[in-house]
Amino acid sequence: MLRKLTPYLFVAPLMISIALFTYIPILASLNLSVREWNFLSPDMPFVGLRNYEQLLSSRELWNSLWVTTLFAVLSVPLRLALALLIASYLVRESVHSRLLRGALFLPSVTSTVSIAVVFSWVFSTDYGMVNAILGTLGLGKVQWLQDPYLALWVLIFVNTWKQMGYDIVIYIAGLQAIPRELYDAASVDGGRRFHVFRRITMPLVMPTTYFLLVISVIEAFQVFTIVNVMTRGGPAGATDMLVNLLYEIGFVLFDIGRGSALAVMLFVLLVALAILKSRIIGRKVHYEA
Amino acid sequence: MKPENPFLAGLALIAGLLFLSPVLYSVWISFQTADAYYAGELGFTLDNYGRAVGQYNFARYLLNSLIVSGLVTLFGITFATMAAFAFARYSFRGGNLLFGATVATLMIPSHISLIPNYLSLAKVGLLDTYAGLILPAISNGFAAFFLRQYIRGIPKALDEAAYMDGAKPLQVLWRIIVPLSRPAIASMALYIFMTEWNSYIWPLVAVGDQDLYTLQIGLARLYRINPGEGLVDWPLVMAASTITILPVLCGFLLVERHLVRGITMGAVK
Structure with missing residues (x-):
């Protein structure tokens, strides 16, 4: 009897904490999303789909969806392209490539808040590093974080700077898995460098690219820390990404119903992305070792 | 490794810097006096660190971060290893379902549980406590999945020999599996x-009491609530x-190889 119980005892602590803090909350969110509650009032009446309707007819949601999509569409390809180029240079083992890898990887394990604070200074109007450099070149001050067009680009830059090192490390591992003979054969055939990159490297690191593409898109849709520290979603909603909107509705306005409805919508979107990813990877990638 | 071209090495060093x-x-600024910094002069001081630690409570935040991260790691890795052992070595009714539920958490974005966790911890009075910071962060599906794959690579004959000698499952886990999985567990x-x-968003919502701020929350607040009038006191903020x-930087430099091996093992099999 006890023998049969053993595996259940081993998995119990993990399963209980997953149930309590991941699965039950999903159901709770669904329930809260069809109610009206401000955290203080004694009852929470059922309001049907009103929270969803309100959200879908609000300018904030569509703005937020647009800004987040823009952020993902602009930042992810940039990150991956840069990372692949740098990785294919750094893939050869040597002291200087190890040194550079370390430097590039460092930001991805550093505190996001610190990085957001440091770059708030870098891009600050009066005392910032970038404007100081522009100043010595004889150019005027730019209001990086106060300009609705530039602020999003600043966030894209900071996100790329922080995360690229991770992509590079993953790409290097992917590149090292490509058999050397293929390159040797290509060089016997007199293939030029760009040609070899295009015809051998790119297709063979496709599985790695898909992996990174999907996790970075999912991650981009959940960006919060740099937004909260650097711009608070501003100026004028120009960087008001989805999780930031969720935080504002749920924990600043304490509109629990509408916040939960937004959480559910974002959840459906991200799970759909994750499922789409496993479909695509299942179908299109033949090169998996 | 190929012999080094000193020119390339120098170039790489400059690029990295x-x-x-x-x-x-920013580290340099943290050693400047505020007056010197805004006047564009030089003036070395340790005063900013003194103020961050003394006046602005950063010693306490550092302690809080260590306690919270330390306990989350201890419980998280223990729970994940135990579950991974069961998933790797036992076939039991519902086992596949539970394993599936564990792996599925990798796809579940964490923000969905933000509001419900806040409400349920408020209900049991655990907001503004260490437990409230720690509990929702303990379950780690990725670690459980990763360790299960690793443990499956350890020959089963080793377990069986130990069972023959009369060992209990917990002893097998502790004496055989854990030592052999050390790199993966680390x-x-x-x-x-x-x-x-x-971690930022959960401590941000779960804690209002300043004495429980983690470093991330303390730093974000310090920057946002400008201590200088209107101007940000950059030297102070940079010290914080x-x-x-x-701390994480030092840890990173010590264990870079482990970490890089860990993340690449997860991504590229």
Whole structure:
């Protein structure tokens, strides 16, 4: 009897904490999303789909969806392209490539808040590093974080700077898995460098690219820390990404119903992305070792 | 390794320093007096660190971060290893379903549980406590999945020999599986620790009491609530930022290889 119980005892602590803090909350969110509650009032009446309707007819949601999509569409390809180029240079083992890898990887394990604070200074109007450099070149001050067009680009830059090192490390591992003979054969055939990159490297690191593409898109849709520290979603909603909107509705306005409805919508979107990813990877990638 | 071209090595060093220059420069600023900084002069001081630790409570925040990240790592890695052992070595009714539920958490974005966790912890009075910071962060599906794959690679004959000698399952786990999975466990523990150390949104909503702020919350508040009138006191903020970066940076330099091996093992099989 006890023998049969053993595996259940081993998995119990993990399963209980997953149930309590991941699965039950999903159901709770669904329930809260069809109610009206401000955290203080004694009852929470059922309001049907009103929270969803309100959200879908609000300018904030569509703005937020647009800004987040823009952020993902602009930042992810940039990150991956840069990372692949740098990785294919750094893939050869040597002291200087190890040194550079370390430097590039460092930001991805550093505190996001610190990085957001440091770059708030870098891009600050009066005392910032970038404007100081522009100043010595004889150019005027730019209001990086106060300009609705530039602020999003600043966030894209900071996100790329922080995360690229991770992509590079993953790409290097992917590149090292490509058999050397293929390159040797290509060089016997007199293939030029760009040609070899295009015809051998790119297709063979496709599985790695898909992996990174999907996790970075999912991650981009959940960006919060740099937004909260650097711009608070501003100026004028120009960087008001989805999780930031969720935080504002749920924990600043304490509109629990509408916040939960937004959480559910974002959840459906991200799970759909994750499922789409496993479909695509299942179908299109033949090169998996 | 090929013999080094000193020119290339020098170039790489400069490129690396340029890349990191914003952070390096922020450390430099943290040693400047505020007056000198705004006047564009030089003036070395340790005063900013004194103020961050004394007046602005950063010693306490550092302690809080260590306690919270330490306990999350301890419980997280223990729970994940135990579950991984069961998933790797036992076939039991419902086992596949439970394993599936564990792996599925990798796809579930964490923000969905933000509001419900806040409400349920408020109900049991655990907001503004260490437990409230720690509990929702303990379950780590990725670590459990990763360790299960690793443990499956350990020959089963080793377990069986131990069982023949009369060992109990817990002893097999502790005496055989854990020592043989040390690199994987170390990587995952490190991964959990760093994730928790840098975690922001949950501590932001779960804690209002200043004495329970983690470093991340303390730093964000310090920057947002400008201590200088209208102007941000950048030297002070940069001292606080350096305090926040430093512990993980030291850890990173010590264990870089483990960490890189860990994350690449997860991504490229």
